[in-house]
Amino acid sequence: MKRLSRSIFITLLALTLIACSDDDDDNNDYRAEITRTSYGIPHIRAYDWGSLGFGHGYSFAEDRFCMLMQEVIKASGQSAEFLGEARGNINNDLIYALINNNDEGQLEERYISQQPNYIVELVEGYAAGVNQYLADVGVDNLPDSDPACRGEDYVRQLTAIDLWKYFRLIQLQGSTGQGIIKDALLAATGPDDMPSFPSITSTAPTPTPTPAPTLVDTSSGSNAIALGRDATQTGTGMLLGNPHQPWQGVGSWYQVHLTIPGEYDAMGAALAGFPMIGIGFNQDVAWTHTVSVANRFTLFELSLNPDNSLEYIVDGETKAITPETISVRVTREDGTVDTVEHTFYHWEYGLIASLAPAASLISPAFEAVFAGWPTATGKIYAFRDANIDNLRGIDMWIKVGQSENIQQLTDAYKLIGNPLFHTLAADRDGSIFYGEVSAIPNVSQAKLDTCVRGINASIKSLTNDAIVVLDGSTEDCNWGVDADAPEGSGLFGYESLPKYFATDYALNSNDSYWLSNADNKLEGFPSLMGFAGGEGKQQNLRTQINHDMVAARLAGTDGFDASPGFTLASLQQLMYDNRVFGAEISLDDVLTICSNVMAKTDLLAGAEQPREFAACDQLALWDRKVEVDSEGAQIFTEFWKALADELSGPFDSALASNELWATDFDPAKPLNTPRGFDTSAAAAETLVINALSVAASKLDEAGVELGAPWSEVQVYPRNGIDIPIHGGHGPMGVFGAISSSLVEGGYRNIRAGNSYIQTVTWDESECPIAEGILTHSQSLDPESPHYGDQTALYAMKGWVSFPFCRSDIAADAVDGTAIISGNR
Template sequence: MMKTQLQLLLLVLSVGLMGCSDSDSDRDTSPDDTITEPPVEEFSYDATLTRTEYGVPHIVAEDWGSLGYGHGYVFAEDNYCMLMEEIIRASGQSLEFFGEAGGSESTDFVFSLVNNNSDGQLEERYLSQQPQYILDLVAGYAAGYNRYLRETGVDNLPETDPDCRGADWVREINAVDLWKYFRRIQLQGSTDQGIVRAAILDAKGPGQAGASAMPAPVSAADLQRAFANADKGSNAIALGRDATQTGSGMLLGNPHQPWFGVGSWYQVHLTIPGEYDAMGAALKGFPKIAIGFNKDMAWTHTVSFASRFTLFELKLNPDDPLQYQVDGEFKDIVPEEVTIKVAMPDGSFEERTHTFYHWEYGLIVSLASTAGGIAPEFASLFDGWPTPQGTVYALRDANLENLRGIEMWVNVGKSSTVGEFADALKVIGNPLFHSLAADRNGDAFYGEISAIPNVTEKKMEECIVGINAVVRSLTNNAILALDGTRSDCQWGADADAPQDSGLFGFASLPSFFTTEYAANSNDSYWLSNPEQPLEGFPTTMGFIGHEGQQQNLRTQITHEMVGQRLEGTDGFDASPGFTLSSLQQLMYANRVFAADLTLDDVLTVCTETAWPEIFPPPGGKRACDVLSQWDRLANIDSRGTQVFTEFWKAISAGGAAFENAVTDQSLWFEDFDPTRALETPKGFDLSLEVNRERILSALTTAANALDAANVAFDAPWGEVQVLLRNGIDVPIHGGDGGMGVFGAISSGLSDGGYRTIGGGNSYIQTVTWDESDCPIADAIITTSQSINPESPYYSDQSELYSRKEWVRMPFCDDAIEANRITEPLQLRE
């Protein structure tokens, strides 16, 4: 290692200087005298770890393996059990170790198949794609993670949630374990969706029915939501020189990720001098920065609801149900049996076996349950092997063989301009995100550069026919089933796409560079800048909020707030254009956009309703009284946010697939207009008595929900929405993204309030530059760094977030030294 070689050189020089000193001139010597050099210890891993305020680790190493080693070790200090549990799940062993109560049969079967490495398949097919330095990085991470376990011991692990102290499922891991975990994350928007796993397991084999029970009815919106991975979201704003007061670029990253477990964040700074230097947040258990910044560029992502898979209807050989026809020739369907272990309540184990069926590009599925839920009258057309049409359905997943993401994100972190950032994305390793970036030169970038099946609108029109065209329409493009009998209906092949992937390449995907701004809040690429809309792309690139479709309320408020700041009319700053301060004020404004659009109409209905003279007043009347005094914000001192939250859930029930958008145009006074997509719809149409009744019903539903949960209608929001930390309620501002709160928090109502937060504002960063070499970055991680209740980093940043404060991220050496809270720790193995 470089440091070891330097130490040896200094030792040799010091010995040489001693030999030339005057004090040696009188020393008795003989020809046989020799100087014996002490042995120099060689280290496979050698990293330096320093923590700054709030537990942010800075890791410096001379090579990639050592960088991963330091990262894996410090992550384990803060979050050991979380990753250990997820590795068990990604290995298909959840029922074996957690039993029926904590495990998932569908997950175990699918990932026992997908991540099977008994014959080295994972290494041969997927890890062989990786450059050596990425393999070193991941192996080092596993080694550092294991070192923490060896030093601590399984019986001394901190008691956390999840808790693995003394558990028999704790073990040392290897790099393949991590790659299995990465692979499961890559499949979140496709094969690992619950509804997709169910369709895979419902394919029972020749002669068998697919639906094991009568499916529960679901709306097209429900189904679209399930396929869209719609429990995740995000906001992002990338500003160019024409949108800032300084002329430098500026970026806001605001991913709405889970607060716990898979998909949650860990702040870290990773450095190999002269080669890589990036800071920001890594998904827990990942060895690279996913959202962050470096000396010259900052980037972020938002979840995209583009298609991540398609189905194909395969025509079976009438003489052999394990063959299907393509271009007049038969190909084989190959069965594969998988066995999992299940822990029983009495301590014994049972084995369960399932047979999967492979076609050329993936697995056979059954649509019987899915179709029956949407349209029971069509269910029989999809049941059985074969179906009444003599067919079966097959799945092709865009991310099944995509493990390009680790290298891609490392190259993103090396980029010094948004042009280089865009180049890094061209490997199409991004599984399901829009990408936005800004740089110190004042350039910004937006791109939907991710793994999307290469299925054009023309191909859909030609290859989705018959009952499959009906399914496409009923699911608003969420389910696409193409004709599998024709090879020309298979995914296309762009010259700049990964070889044999069937994905769109960079040149075919929506993107733009700008010196003004780009923003995305989970609708499609269409209006990422309304002054330069991206148009003419297929629905596969974004079936929610696609071109000409109604946009969600966060999209609308994002562009409204950016427009007001560019005009200087938002009250943050008299001068137009963004500063870091005004960008942060926008982030924490907590406006409830649905209230801006509709509350005046609701209050009109309230005042014009003849409420009965009883005491206590009806719930709807009490809800009206509180809403009339509410500030229309989701701040911790706002009184009435809970009333509007429950009202909006009720009024939008059964609406759009994502974020409770009200798509029923009969309710709106001004209907959605594609030519004014960011300004419509608005207002409730009170000329229709049915709408007045609907508003009153929603108010009553809201009141009943709050009464049942023992929540006072006028309690401060910060007493109602909280994060429990060591017996203390930390007030949490922000609110339901479905009602147009930019700072989205996902929390369900339960007894006492919104006390179980699932996700939302997670790692937030605001970044810009001045004439110095050091980026100016303020960030916050809403959950804090550690899951250990005994750690000083368990609730410290959560409390800062509650107070709308930020952590200045020390990037350069002098800032790290000024803010460090630990002595540098040399980690060697």
């Protein structure tokens, strides 16, 4: 199938037409110029926002149409209807049908009408571009991609509202979109003392909550390093962006360069299906993000009206709880279609929830306390989401892309449109910025200390501050108001949030704001702004190795370069160094424990050596890295996972134990503790040997040899070829994290990790110097040359040069330049 369709004209005449199109008042068509450079990167140039969106939507659809179509179906609450009961998700459908206001008039009035006109035009143009691609190709000629939608009945023309629903799905990933929250909302099934509202209109089973996941994803993460003029050998700014996003579907990256001459010119990566650059650079500024685990919601304990369980009391005033019944359609395995209904309950600021699913992660006793309406303590719980009304992000990121220096970039973030990310940035002049400038409930530390009471204080403590329940009986405990926050949002404003401006360095690896710079701690903020790795708390191992690598490079002691300070080359070496920090601080002790246990273990003559001992022997030979030629990394990976299963709670990713570490965590030395395993403690010995036994057993069950090279164990299958993937399990201290579960044959189902990587700096020229890679490649079409090309390059630790200036784009152009056009 040819990439360029009948709507495209690759001629000099067409180039002339687009150059003049902004002067043609009678021409109301969308027009965009697309030039693809090496590895399929589209450079889109247009003269109005609608046409820019049109070109972007068209190019994205060429590479990933079916992925976007399926995600739109999910965001509309129609996955079980169109994908079927097995592939869809009824519970998700109910939640998304509720929050996405399937009354499209409400969605238009409440959200879209609040957007600036140019953003509305951009999104409408994007939808039109996707639709133009579908019209050009036809549903029966779509690529046989994964996911596939060729010939499917649900494939249709998109509307801008379809995209806005999808945007909301992404915006709520850190709050209502969390599995544990969706389960809590579904579990609030109405008062115990009255008949429940309808939950079904057919003989199909009522949807049941899925097991609640944790709020801390220990399998992946992100890294970022912003370097100012005092940290680089060139005296200019420099940035490493290393988000560990999914490799498929929601949250995956798409490389693109978007230009409206004189108005907007930014290159980098857009979240799949989004019309703007999310992480990237322009002529003078580069920026990136890491996911923040600050609280994006709180709960409230409500006192019910004793005479009416659908009313609650605040400061003596009675307020109503309003039911709303949502219905979704489900296609069963036999082809029949049922309608499933569920009733949700609204309070003033959101939805009623049940704490029972989250409490079950702590103990069955807690689950019983929080079940029912009312609960055993006579209360119910209400949920308030910091991002429920937040669709300010597209406008914010466009303004970020237009910024000419750090100050202008930070001005853009004052919109508080960032839903859940730390931001790090550097500019041409060598200034840097770190900020936790995102949507966080305005709950001061004083309010946290006084408004979390009784059993709710235990919930806060036992969940590592992840679940905060405030007293809902008084407005004094509600979210506060900052003058510079979005009106009515209840969020912290820009001036209240953690920030660091400097010319040295800042970094983040998903812990809180606290140690963004080792010598300039950000302190005194409410614990709500970072429950994972917060002030005085143990840091994850990627945070520790990030600081360790930066400190070594600034001192010139890492062996990359004899001179202190960063160059682009040494920054790239750091990115691909593939050290395993957990092994560096513990493996010698693990081997000592193995030796001690072997010495006191009597084996009968001819008896087979226990597998944990064989694992120890191989670990002694391992290079303590996750390079493609490393042998034994799989043992340490499963060993560390086994330790985490034993020691880490569902609300904290840190491997914390008073029985394991030789030197426990010390808040005064947060980047150097904990360290070493206690080789003299019987408890530590038991933990280590049991974890090694589990690791060996799992690898044996998967048919993976203990000493197999990493190139054969961790792979990304593409068209029958297993592409070896370096990097590894983030929680064991691998900077270049790769998230994958052990299956038959190894780690063959990579879900997330190193994704879009960018390294950016500047020199005296007008053009930024940018190199990076999209690890999972640009296209989902197996027939595309860009289905696995960057993945193969990543396997060889290669980098793609990102051409930004027009002359560089022209020099790297593949198949010339195309004009696409379509009706508005």
